[in-house]
Amino acid sequence: MLTNLQLALKSLTQNRLQASLTLCGMSIGVAMVVVVSGLGLGAQQQIETQIESAGPTLITVRSGNFRPLGIAMAGQQDSSGGELAEGFAGEAGYGDQSFEENAAMLAARQRATKPKVSKVRSPAWPLRPDEMTLLSQNIGDVRATAGSVSGNITLDPAPTNPVRIAKVYGFQPAWPEMKGWQLIEGRLLTEREHAQAASLTVIPVEVAARYWPGESALEKSFALGGDTYEIVGVVRTGEDMTNSLIVPTIFIPLQQAQDLLDQHTFDEINVRSASVGKTTEVATNIRAALRNLRELPDDTMDDFRVETQSLNAMPSLGTDPRLARAVHANIIEFEQASWEEMATSLRQAGRTFTYLLSSAAAVSLLVGGIGVMNIMLVSVTARTREIGLRMALGARMKDVLAQFMVEAITLAALGGLAGLVLGAIGLYIAQNVLHWTTAVSPVMLLIAIVMAAATGVIFGFGPARRAASLDPVVALKAE
Amino acid sequence: MSKPVISMHDVKKIYELGDNKVHALRGVSLDIEPGEFVTITGASGSGKSTLMHILGCLDRVSAGTFKLNDKDVSNLSREELANIRNKQIGFVFQGFNLLPRTTATENVEVPLLYSRPLIPAVERKEKALRALEKMGLSDRADHHPSQLSGGQQQRVAIARALVNEPSLILADEPTGNLDTKTGQDVMQTLLDLRESTGITIILITHEPEIAAYGSRIISIRDGLIVSDQANTRPPIPTESPSLAAVP
Numbered sequence: 271m272l273t274n275l276q277l278a279l280k281s282l283t284q285n286r287l288q289a290s291l292t293l294c295g296m297s298i299g300v301a302m303v304v305v306v307s308g309l310g311l312g313a314q315q316q317i318e319t320q321i322e323s324a325g326p327t328l329i330t331v332r333s334g335n336f337r338p339l340g341i342a343m344a345g346q347q348d349s350s351g352g353e354l355a356e357g358f359a360g361e362a363g364y365g366d367q368s369f370e371e372n373a374a375m376l377a378a379r380q381r382a383t384k385p386k387v388s389k390v391r392s393p394a395w396p397l398r399p400d401e402m403t404l405l406s407q408n409i410g411d412v413r414a415t416a417g418s419v420s421g422n423i424t425l426d427p428a429p430t431n432p433v434r435i436a437k438v439y440g441f442q443p444a445w446p447e448m449k450g451w452q453l454i455e456g457r458l459l460t461e462r463e464h465a466q467a468a469s470l471t472v473i474p475v476e477v478a479a480r481y482w483p484g485e486s487a488l489e490k491s492f493a494l495g496g497d498t499y500e501i502v503g504v505v506r507t508g509e510d511m512t513n514s515l516i517v518p519t520i521f522i523p524l525q526q527a528q529d530l531l532d533q534h535t536f537d538e539i540n541v542r543s544a545s546v547g548k549t550t551e552v553a554t555n556i557r558a559a560l561r562n563l564r565e566l567p568d569d570t571m572d573d574f575r576v577e578t579q580s581l582n583a584m585p586s587l588g589t590d591p592r593l594a595r596a597v598h599a600n601i602i603e604f605e606q607a608s609w610e611e612m613a614t615s616l617r618q619a620g621r622t623f624t625y626l627l628s629s630a631a632a633v634s635l636l637v638g639g640i641g642v643m644n645i646m647l648v649s650v651t652a653r654t655r656e657i658g659l660r661m662a663l664g665a666r667m668k669d670v671l672a673q674f675m676v677e678a679i680t681l682a683a684l685g686g687l688a689g690l691v692l693g694a695i696g697l698y699i700a701q702n703v704l705h706w707t708t709a710v711s712p713v714m715l716l717i718a719i720v721m722a723a724a725t726g727v728i729f730g731f732g733p734a735r736r737a738a739s740l741d742p743v744v745a746l747k748a749e
Numbered sequence: 750m751s752k753p754v755i756s757m758h759d760v761k762k763i764y765e766l767g768d769n770k771v772h773a774l775r776g777v778s779l780d781i782e783p784g785e786f787v788t789i790t791g792a793s794g795s796g797k798s799t800l801m802h803i804l805g806c807l808d809r810v811s812a813g814t815f816k817l818n819d820k821d822v823s824n825l826s827r828e829e830l831a832n833i834r835n836k837q838i839g840f841v842f843q844g845f846n847l848l849p850r851t852t853a854t855e856n857v858e859v860p861l862l863y864s865r866p867l868i869p870a871v872e873r874k875e876k877a878l879r880a881l882e883k884m885g886l887s888d889r890a891d892h893h894p895s896q897l898s899g900g901q902q903q904r905v906a907i908a909r910a911l912v913n914e915p916s917l918i919l920a921d922e923p924t925g926n927l928d929t930k931t932g933q934d935v936m937q938t939l940l941d942l943r944e945s946t947g948i949t950i951i952l953i954t955h956e957p958e959i960a961a962y963g964s965r966i967i968s969i970r971d972g973l974i975v976s977d978q979a980n981t982r983p984p985i986p987t988e989s990p991s992l993a994a995v996p
Binding site: 280284655656665666669 | 802805807808827828831832834835836840842846848849850851859860862863864909913
């Protein structure tokens with residue numbers, strides 16, 4: 271085997287020009303595969319990122335009874351419906367005969383004839399730590415969870431305190447990302463500081479401006495609960511902070527807040543679903559799991575609320591919150607569905623793009639393979655006499671076959687390696703000079719190498735077998 | 750009396766070219782004893798090349814029996830024939846047939862590459878160097894064929910033929926590509942080789958002067974042996990008279 275490899279390398283160096291041209295062909299083929307798959311994957315990832323960043327993946331869980339304005343969560347309509355849906359369903363009862371053929375009416379009527387969910391558990395249970403554990407560990411496709419708790423607290427009598435009462439707001443590490451906080455000054459708390467319940471605080475920019483106008487709020491502090499909370503960061507929360515002008519809001523690690531407020535439950539839990547397409551499913555699962563955990567009877571309404579981001583988005587675009595909820599309650603999974611459809615079609619487009627480019631790359635690899643076959647055929651023809659000689663000296667068919675196969679595979683493998691290098695350079699240029707998004711998948715690299723080797727085997731076999739089946743007498747006579 | 754190296758009985762070889770049948774050998778019977786130096790002569794088309802191919806186990810007989818070292822090789826497979834060529838026959842060709850851009854040592858090693866069981870690389874190299882030494886080419890071991898004279902190239906080829914210690918050397922017009930003087934040198938090398946090792950040599954040529962080196966001269970015409978006689982007076986190599994005669 272080693273001898274065969276040496277022989278192959280030797281004969282390739284002896285046909286240097288032909289070999290290097292074929293090598294070029296092979297390496298361009300492989301490089302094409304590498305570059306194209308890299309670009310394709312990059313494009314797909316970019317699409318994914320864009321979908322993720324634009325699409326709603328945030329689910330908010332709050333405690334409480336929200337009967338009056340209908341149920342906001344998509345997927346809750348079946349059991350309770352919104353006020354509009356209920357009203358409509360009531361009318362459907364009269365129009366029995368005239369609307370019988372209408373499928374939509376039929377569905378509405380079926381919904382209406384379900385047992386009414388009318389009972390309310392009061393007071394609503396708060397969100398407990400075991401429910402937090404359930405959300406973060408037992409629901410599939412959940413990427414992150416973060417809970418919060420808040421309440422007013424009287425500060426310690428210290429000269430450094432600008433006010434006497436503050437609203438402490440305990441949060442968990444993933445919270446700022448989920449809420450879209452912008453860091454204005456300083457830093458956020460590290461996971462470690464959260465875990466250690468460090469006496470550090472982050473404040474809204476409005477509070478900083480109100481109490482330390484014209485100077486940095488960093489390194490100032492609040493004294494409460496016998497501790498001094500140093501301000502390490504100033505953030506813009508994007509929420510209405512008007513109330514903070516009278517009672518300043520300060521953000522501190524969750525555990526600290528829970529201890530200070532002596533409240534070991536959550537006011538709100540935010541859940542980030544793994545992808546846009548999963549948001550509805552995750553929300554539905556959360557609701558079912560919470561109902562189950564809280565042992566709510568079928569005729570009792572949820573004493574909590576699961577909201578998706580799209581609901582929050584509508585009021586922020588100027589829609590009246592009550593109208594937004596009504597719309598959400600009645601146009602089933604409207605926003606979510608359109609998002610998921612868009613995501614699906616975008617992904618499909620990305621995949622089609624990748625397949626298209628990849629098939630072009632495969633064609634160039636095929637051309638490379640034909641190059642290998644060509645040089646091998648030329649080689650067999652040009653070296654017929656050598657083959658005859660080797661046979662006369664005792665080479666068996668399989669020896670000759672092996673010699674030429676090894677030669678073809680060596681050629682293809684060298685071409686493949688050169689192609690990988692070339693492809694890497696190509697991707698580097700695409701990434702750093704052209705600023706295209708690229709992604710390298712080890713699987714694609716493996717496929718490129720395997721394809722190169724397979725090319726050697728497939729296109730080398732014909733010529734090699736031709737060489738091996740030569741008649742030694744005829745081969746020896748060849749010029 | 751030892752067993753003959755070659756034992757042929759009524760060997761026929763027929764080539765079919767389309768509808769035509771070419772009778773290259775029409776019934777050749779031949780015994781060659783160990784240590785003989787047989788020269789086979791004949792005009793082109795006489796069947797001597799065909800005979801050589803059969804003797805060299807490169808081709809198979811159409812009819813008759815052919816025993817090599819008492820083993821019937823008439824009906825062996827390609828693979829078995831390849832092994833026999835490798836172990837028992839050393840070929841010397843008219844055109845030397847050395848691999849270009851390959852050193853003399855590596856050229857001599859080629860038959861050893863195909864020997865089974867496998868011979869380790871170190872041992873291959875040792876054997877090749879020993880064979881080259883026998884041919885007086887130790888100082889040319891790392892030269893490529895293009896750096897060697899015709900005579901040296903043919904001596905490398907003879908070393909290659911010897912390297913696997915065959916019982917028979919088959920030389921096909923070994924002096925055909927050489928000038929007279931070098932041809933005589935090569936013939937002398939073969940004579941010396943037979944003298945020192947007692948190896949059997951079969952040489953095919955169309956030149957009567959070369960045929961005269963043999964201890965037995967066989968003539969072929971139209972696929973049949975027309976004469977087969979012992980040669981008791983091998984020529985003493987001299988300066989070529991033809992060269993001296995050139996003004």
